[in-house]
Amino acid sequence: MKDKKDISDLIRDNQHKLDERPSARTWERLESKLDNQRSRGNTFLYRKIAMAAAVVALVAVISLITVLSDNQNSQFANVNKSAPVENWVVQDLETVYTDASSNVRMVVEFQKELKERYTNPIEEGAQAKKLVASNKTFTGSVNPPEGLIAKLDAKNQELSLEKTHSNVSTPKEENMSHISEAESSPVEDVQVNIDLNEAKTNQAFSKKRRSTNTDDIAKDYLTLTQQMEWILGAWRENDTLVEWQKVNKSTILCDEFLLKEKRNTGLQLIDSKSQESYALVSEEGNQKIFSNKNSDRIILENINPNKFTITFLPAQGVKKVRTFFK
Amino acid sequence: MTEQEIIQGCRKQDRQAQKALYEKYSPKMFGVCKRYLKNHEDAEDVLVEGLFKAISKIDMFKGDGSFEGWIRRIVVNEALMHLRKNKNFKMTVEISNIEIQSFITIQDELEAQDILNLLDKLPTGYRTIFNLYVVEGFKHREIAEHLGISINTSKSQLILAKKRLRKLVRENQVPGVGGILLLIVSSLTTALSIF
Numbered sequence: 001m002k003d004k005k006d007i008s009d010l011i012r013d014n015q016h017k018l019d020e021r022p023s024a025r026t027w028e029r030l031e032s033k034l035d036n037q038r039s040r041g042n043t044f045l046y047r048k049i050a051m052a053a054a055v056v057a058l059v060a061v062i063s064l065i066t067v068l069s070d071n072q073n074s075q076f077a078n079v080n081k082s083a084p085v086e087n088w089v090v091q092d093l094e095t096v097y098t099d100a101s102s103n104v105r106m107v108v109e110f111q112k113e114l115k116e117r118y119t120n121p122i123e124e125g126a127q128a129k130k131l132v133a134s135n136k137t138f139t140g141s142v143n144p145p146e147g148l149i150a151k152l153d154a155k156n157q158e159l160s161l162e163k164t165h166s167n168v169s170t171p172k173e174e175n176m177s178h179i180s181e182a183e184s185s186p187v188e189d190v191q192v193n194i195d196l197n198e199a200k201t202n203q204a205f206s207k208k209r210r211s212t213n214t215d216d217i218a219k220d221y222l223t224l225t226q227q228m229e230w231i232l233g234a235w236r237e238n239d240t241l242v243e244w245q246k247v248n249k250s251t252i253l254c255d256e257f258l259l260k261e262k263r264n265t266g267l268q269l270i271d272s273k274s275q276e277s278y279a280l281v282s283e284e285g286n287q288k289i290f291s292n293k294n295s296d297r298i299i300l301e302n303i304n305p306n307k308f309t310i311t312f313l314p315a316q317g318v319k320k321v322r323t324f325f326k
Numbered sequence: 327m328t329e330q331e332i333i334q335g336c337r338k339q340d341r342q343a344q345k346a347l348y349e350k351y352s353p354k355m356f357g358v359c360k361r362y363l364k365n366h367e368d369a370e371d372v373l374v375e376g377l378f379k380a381i382s383k384i385d386m387f388k389g390d391g392s393f394e395g396w397i398r399r400i401v402v403n404e405a406l407m408h409l410r411k412n413k414n415f416k417m418t419v420e421i422s423n424i425e426i427q428s429f430i431t432i433q434d435e436l437e438a439q440d441i442l443n444l445l446d447k448l449p450t451g452y453r454t455i456f457n458l459y460v461v462e463g464f465k466h467r468e469i470a471e472h473l474g475i476s477i478n479t480s481k482s483q484l485i486l487a488k489k490r491l492r493k494l495v496r497e498n499q500v501p502g503v504g505g506i507l508l509l510i511v512s513s514l515t516t517a518l519s520i521f
Contacts, residue, residue, distance in 0.1 A: 007491045008460040011441055015461050018357035018441060026356075026370050027348055033378045034344060 235324035362405035376401035452487035
């Protein structure tokens with residue numbers, strides 16, 4: 001107890017007295033720890049190598065996958081390449097160009113047509129001029145229906161009446177009537193023209209119909225009459241002479257009989273005396289079989305160009321055959 | 327083996343050098359460990375762990391400053407980690423009745439056991455900060471950073487530690503060699519007087 005001294009100083013100054021060799025076990029523990037560390041270091045090294053290898057493998061696998069997928073893509077790309085894009089484009093262009101060329105061709109053709117039309121114009125005449133078909137043009141080829149002709153005649157008469165009527169009127173009016181005549185006459189012409197056209201169209205219509213029903217038994221309007229035209233002319237039965245003649249397109253007659261073709265009923269054979277009508281039922285070769293309501297039948301048979309027979313087959317009664325020669 | 331040879335040898339992981347390092351520094355470091363840890367086994371564990379770290383991380387010693395100081399810092403740190411790990415690292419707060427009476431009359435010399443007795447009777451928090459501040463020479467700021475406490479806590483803990491130490495000294499008057507002799511002599515005289 002020499003001096004007053006702080007306890008902390010005392011402890012600090014005397015701390016070396018605590019120094020002490022630790023037990024021998026401590027070194028052994030430290031040494032084993034160091035050995036462990038060394039081996040652990042090795043294992044760490046191995047582990048590091050293994051990890052690096054794993055990473056490398058992973059990268060390799062990923063790159064392989066990407067490369068493979070790229071290859072797949074590139075395979076598709078190769079497919080595309082096998083039909084090169086340029087070719088596609090060319091093809092497309094070609095189609096476009098062919099389209100274009102066809103268009104151009106069309107245009108050129110149209111231009112040609114236009115040119116031809118200009119060089120050889122269809123003469124249409126002035127606007128006031130009307131396309132009028134005269135009666136003459138039709139008389140040759142087509143016989144206008146009698147009614148129509150009558151109608152025309154009546155109209156002409158009317159016109160003539162009008163004319164006469166206009167002649168009676170004052171000179172001023174006369175002038176006017178002249179004008180009216182000039183105006184009216186083309187109109188009449190046009191009307192006639194229309195009528196004729198109607199007849200024409202009817203004919204055409206019937207033709208059309210005929211062509212559609214060729215297999216029908218009642219062959220059709222007019223054709224059957226035409227088929228029966230062999231009967232025209234003079235025929236001899238025993239000593240009497242019978243003449244068949246064509247009255248119009250649908251009618252052939254002699255003294256006893258009338259062959260009439262109608263649109264609805266077909267060909268009919270009418271007995272002039274009894275006014276009994278027999279409708280065409282069937283055709284067998286050169287035979288034409290007609291039958292009435294009572295099932296009485298008449299068979300018209302063209303045996304050869306110089307001979308035909310008319311067979312009467314009443315439903316009840318005796319069969320009767322009449323033979324005609326040229 | 328000189329210090330340099332030991333360092334070089336340890337860098338090459340030479341077992342002889344490592345052993346030499348152990349032989350040279352383990353007593354001192356064991357003393358350090360004992361100051362921080364009451365338990366002898368704990369002190370040994372910390373010593374082994376600290377020296378192992380020092381040897382295995384010898385490459386981190388750049389050669390500036392003393393090698394012993396470097397090892398010591400590692401060992402101290404290890405001791406602190408050990409204390410923290412075992413969760414006996416609580417700061418005892420006894421702010422009241424702080425007397426500042428830094429000087430007491432005790433013997434100049436303290437035996438190892440005396441020191442250990444004194445330190446062992448301090449709570450862990452007191453002892454740690456006392457050790458760090460007084461013996462290791464850390465600043466309060468460093469201690470605070472190191473232990474994750476405030477500077478004021480470090481200061482107060484140090485004051486409390488000193489106060490407790492004085493109390494301890496007063497209570498069991500650490501007898502010096504002379505004192506013991508005196509005690510023996512006095513007891514002998516009393517015995518003779520009886521006879």
